[in-house]
Amino acid sequence: MEIPVREVIRYLGYRKVMPEEEILQKIRDASALLNERIRPRTTSVRLSVIEWDESHVQIGGMEVESRGLTRNLHGCREAFLIAATLGTEADTLVRRAMVQSPADGAVMQAAEAAMIEAVCDGFQEELRQQVEKEDLCLRARFSPGYGDFSLEHQRDFMRLLHMSSSIGVTLTDSLLMVPTKSVTAVIGLSPMHEETVHDCSACMARECAFRRES
Amino acid sequence: MKDFRERLGREWLFWDGGMGTLLQARGLAGGELPETWNLRYPERIREIHEAYMRAGCNIINTNTFGANRLKYPEELAEIVSAGVRIAREARDNVYQDRTAEQDIYIALDIGPTGKLLSPLGDLPFEEAVSIFAEVVRAGAEAGADLVLIETMNDSYEAKAAVLAARENCSLPVVVTTVYDEKGKLLTGGTPESVTATLEGLRVDALGVNCSLGPRQMLPIVQRLAAATSIPVVVNPNAGLPREEGGRTVYDMDAREWAETMTEIAACGVQVLGGCCGTTPEYLSELIGRVRAAEGGIPFRPQTRKDRTVVSSFSQAVEIGGRPVIIGERINPTGKKRFKQALRERDIDYILAEGLRQEDAGAHVLDVNVGLPEIDEPAMMEQVVRELQSVTAMPLQIDTSDPAAMERGLRYCSGKPLLNSVNGKQEVLETVLPIAARYGAVVVGLCLDEGGIPDTADGRVAIARRIYETAERYGIERRDVVIDGLAMTISSDTRSAQVTLETLRRVRDELGGHTILGVSNISFGLPQRELINAAFLTMAMQNGLSCAIMNPCSEEMMRAYRSYCALADLDPQCREYIAAYANAPKAVYGQAPAGSSAGAAGTAGTQSGGAASGAQSQGAASGARSLGECIERGLIGPAREAAAAGLRTMPGLELIEKELIPALDRVGRGFEEGTLFLPQLLMSADAARAAFDAVRESMADQPRESRGTVILATVKGDIHDIGKNIVKVMLENYGYEVIDLGKDVAPEVIVETALEKDVRLVGLSALMTTTVVSMEETIRQLRERKPDTKVVVGGAVLTQEYADAIGADCYARDAMATVRYADSVFGY
Structure with a gap:
């Protein structure tokens, strides 16, 4: 799997500056190691969507109060819940690199962040091809924690996707996923042919250091 | 009824099949917890049990797979005992109408908690043990005949469950784990590593269930049967799943499934059954085929494998083939810097010492953290846990303190080596029961009350006695490795010869494996590496199975790799070539810097790089x-x-x-x-x-410090990268950092601040859900130690957020934390 160097650099905090060769080499090494050691796992379920009002939407057995998500799903009759993870070894690799050299640890962490996003993109593309035949297309991914979509709903993802047994993702009491390099998201199936861009505009964390400039 | 243990492994036994699909057919709604039906609709559960019994199954799982206090905080005991009671009633019914041909056993079914154990996740090991223990006690009291721990995808959690069963009942214990099509658990375990761990824990049978259909399971079953000496259980799904109209269906019908299962039956398996998607019909088809008078599958008991294996959660290392390198550097003896790290609880230093040895070629890590002024059992526990979060190498627990031994073995995720026992009666009686309880390969030193014999005869006699005593404690010969004792030739030049003869005779006369702390041979001599490397070669030639040595010493690794190439232990000389094809020529007469065995801290300190x-x-x-x-x-x-x-x-x-x-x-x-x-x-x-x-x-002088800072990732949060970066920066600026780790309770932070009178606390939190704990920590600090300043950081924090929770400073990055610390301490 190609881990996009540009994204790794972005996660490392470089803004429009190309790192020197030494850092680029560290990124290549980390990416090679990840590709050798990590087997990403994904899972999904397709559920019906009912839009109750402008801030309440129901996806299968999950009822959500969120303006952001409701807007995102507006006009969709169905949605995928997806989950993806790099697994426990990804956490081990960061900790390990960190102990040996903090710089390597930071690079590994950024490379994994880019990798899990790439995994989600690849998985979303698979799903897109699946629904293309039905003349449907996919909306941008929307995850618990984005805007007003509460992290509480990670519990619903756990239940509806059987995440601990299917891909080994568990939830702490404080609603964090472990392994930490894991993502859950809702992806609406839209009957309209529309341009979808996955960007940061839906998120309200405007101060976020990693915010993409649109 | 015949005892279960008398039948297990001596004749075919058949486990029952799936429960979920049958419950759904009887009206269980999606999202409804199946175990609640033990109280609401016991007759429906009983009906399913009876159907399996009539199909010919001998082992029936109680409907308790998901029953634990995380899911049922209120009525756990009732649900579990009802589960057992229902199964027993079903058995009484089929016995009464004589539809069962054989004895039927009730298995208390225990599934995973759904949590990941710490340090990777947030469930402490002992908490997991206690969660399982509660289920075990209720089930055993209600009259279960055995305990089934199933669908485990983490061998560490499986270990917690086995300990809970062993410590709370005397029932037989069977464990089945879930492999993917590559033969791995979700947490990385392999059939070989899981087998070593579970056999060490003395389970009665082990195997595989769920996740795959029988066809995909076949190669995994073959690996299990090749690795284990105890009965193998195989409970696959009804093929591979797919979604159909919102329901999960499986791709094999009963006949096809049973047909494939007969192939598995012929692979060294002793117990067969089903999992998701299988029904009494599947089991009936299977049992009919296996038991058929004509064309049935003859039962074969498990064969004994006389192999010595240690393991971590995911790596198995066999002792007895190519000599095993045990890295000796996690040990304070003669190392000022390491002692300092132990006193300061500088765990990262110790971990880095371990990883360096792994990169240099060690196969197993020796862990010795004994120092008179520290709490050795606590330190052993912490180092073992933390090592397991950065490396998958098996460990050797090295201590003479029985309490530290027990802690090390208990929290080890795998089957470690235990260093050591010796021929002294008192030591044997103390240590062997601990090794037997947790499963370890025991190192037996050839010395006793009379000291170290100066002849091989004397040492072999002690070795013999250690083997015999270990067997009395249920520790098989294959789980003992004899240390022939390397004594320096500087005080007695015959001593190497005595050691080498001991190695040979343990191998030839006792059929045993051996281990040596190699570098002891040169104590007191100059240029010790020369002697050590030559002795290593001689020892391996005389049968040495494990070398405790410094793998960061190039001299030693040259001897090791050369020996393996010469002894036909390195196919195509692959490893030798990989190590030396591009290496600069060795310069003799000039020892590599810092590589003598006694030198501290300097050997190979470049991190990771070649x-x-x-x-x-x-x-x-x-x-x-x-x-x-x-x-x-x-x-x-x-x-x-x-x-x-x-x-x-x-x-x-x-x-x-x-x-x-x-x-x-x-x-x-x-x-x-x-x-x-x-x-x-x-x-x-x-x-x-x-x-x-x-x-x-200046290791002897007290360190100058700008001040002491506590760092912690707050309760509930397990992201510690940011905190670790801050720690590195603060330390470099001369601050002493008390790193409390991640997921730290407010009380612990406050207590530490009070106890050490710390003026600055740095808190990290990554998620909105854990900023709450940050706020609580600040509240408690203000109340009990108002003069302490608090600096906060983490992805979701902003200046406004920090102000709202009452922090003194919001630091957007590590440098900002350093600057704030400087302002607090007046620099």
Whole structure:
């Protein structure tokens, strides 16, 4: 799997500056190691969507109060819940690199962040091809924690996707996923042919250091 | 009824099949917890049990798979005992109408908690044990005949469950785990590593269930049967799943499934059954085929495998083939810097010492953390746990303190070596029961009340006695490795010959495996590496199975790799070539820097990189100043420059005049946006190497510190990368950091601040859900230690957020934390 160097650099905090060769080499090494050691796992379920009002939407057995998500799903009759993870070894690799050299640890962490996003993109593309035949297309991914979509709903993802047994993702009491390099998201199936861009505009964390400039 | 243990492994036994699909057919709604039906609709559960019994199954699972206090905080005991009671009633019914042909056993079914154990997740090991223990006690009391621990995808959690069963009942215990099509557990375990762990824990049978259909399971079953000496259980799904109209269906019908299962039955398996999607019809088809008078499958008991295996959660290492290298560097003996790390609880230093040995070629890590002034059992536990979060190498628990031994073995995720017992009766009686309880390969030292015999005869006699006594405690011969004892030739030149003869005779006369602390042979001599390397070769030639040695010593690794190539233990000389094809020629008469066995801390200290790379870096450094090395992030050269600087300047002056100003220049670049995080950290790395050189030179003097800072990732949060980066920076600026780790309760932070009178606490939280704990920590600190300042940081925090929760400072990055610390401590 190609881990996009540009994204790794972005996660490392470089803004429009190309790192020197030494850092680029560290990124290549980390990416090679990840590709050798990590087997990403994904899972999904397709559920019906009912839009109750402008801030309440129901996806299968999950009822959500969120303006952001409701807007995102507006006009969709169905949605995928997806989950993806790099697994426990990804956490081990960061900790390990960190102990040996903090710089390597930071690079590994950024490379994994880019990798899990790439995994989600690849998985979303698979799903897109699946629904293309039905003349449907996919909306941008929307995850618990984005805007007003509460992290509480990670519990619903756990239940509806059987995440601990299917891909080994568990939830702490404080609603964090472990392994930490894991993502859950809702992806609406839209009957309209529309341009979808996955960007940061839906998120309200405007101060976020990693915010993409649109 | 015949005892279950009398039948297991001696004749075919058949487990029942799936429960979920049958419950759904009887009206269980999606999202409804199946175990609640034990109380609501016991007759429906009973009906399913009876159908399986009539199909010919001998082992029936109670409907308790998901029953634990995390899911049922209120009525757990009722649900579990009802589960057992229902199964027993079903059995009474089929016995009464004589539809069962054989004895039927009720298995208390225990599934995973759905949580990941710490340190990776947030469920403490003992908490997991206690969760399982509660289920075991209720089930055993209600009259279950055995315990089934199933669908486990983490062998550490499986271990917690087995300990809970062993410590709370005397029932037989069977464990089945879930493999993917590559033969791995979700947490990385393999059939071989899981087998070593579970056999060590003395389970009655082990196997595989769920996740795959029988066809995909076949290669995994073959590996299990090849690895284990105990009965194998195979409970697959009804093929592979797919979604159909919102329901999960499986791709094999009963006949096809049963047909494939007969192939599995012929692979060295003793117990067969089903999992998701299978029904009484599937089992009936299977049992009919296996038991058929004509064309049935003859039962074969498991064969004994006489192999010595140690394992971690995911790696199995066999002792007895190619000699095993056990890295000896996690050990304070003779190492000032390591002792200092133990006293300061500098776990990262210890972990780095372990990882360096792994990179250098060790197969197993020895863990010795004994120091008179520290709490050794607690330290052993912490180091074992933390090592397991960074490496998958099996461990050797090395201590003479029985309490530390027990802690090390209990929290080890796998089957470790235990170093050691000896021929003294008292030691044997203390240590062997501990080894038997947790499963370990025991190192037996050839000495006893009479001291160390100076003849091989005497040592072999002690070895014999250790084997015999171990067997009395249920520890098989294959789980004992004999230490023939390397004694220095500087005091008795015959001693190497005695040791070598002992190795040979343990191998030839006792059929045993051996281990040596190799470098002891040269104690008191100059150029010890020369003797050590030659002795290592001789010992391996005389049958040595495990060498406790320094794998970072190139001299030793040359001897090891050369021996393996010459002894036909390195196919196509692959490893030899990989190690030396591109290496510069060895220069003899000039020992590699810092590689003598006694030298502290300096051997191979370049992190991770190839030795050749570091050498060229070193060569290029020439006359570079320490400051320049730090700014450019050159680790090796920074260390050398520091060492050179120490010849003309006292350590403290070097720090103040060169180190800190260089760090400051880098820090300013970072703050101004001309330098970025990786460069900041590379400089920090180089500075750390320089610091280490300085600290080594003054290890006896009390350290000068700018002040003490507590760092912690708050309760509920397990992200610690940011906190670790802050720690590195603070330490480089001369602060003493008390790193409390991640997921730290407010009380612990407050107590530590009070106890050590700490003026600054740094808190990290990554998620909105855990900022709550941050707020609570600040509240408690204000209440009990109002003079302590609090600096906070983490992805979701902002200045406004920090103000709202009452922090003194919001630090947007590591440098900002350093600046704030400087302002608090007046620098």
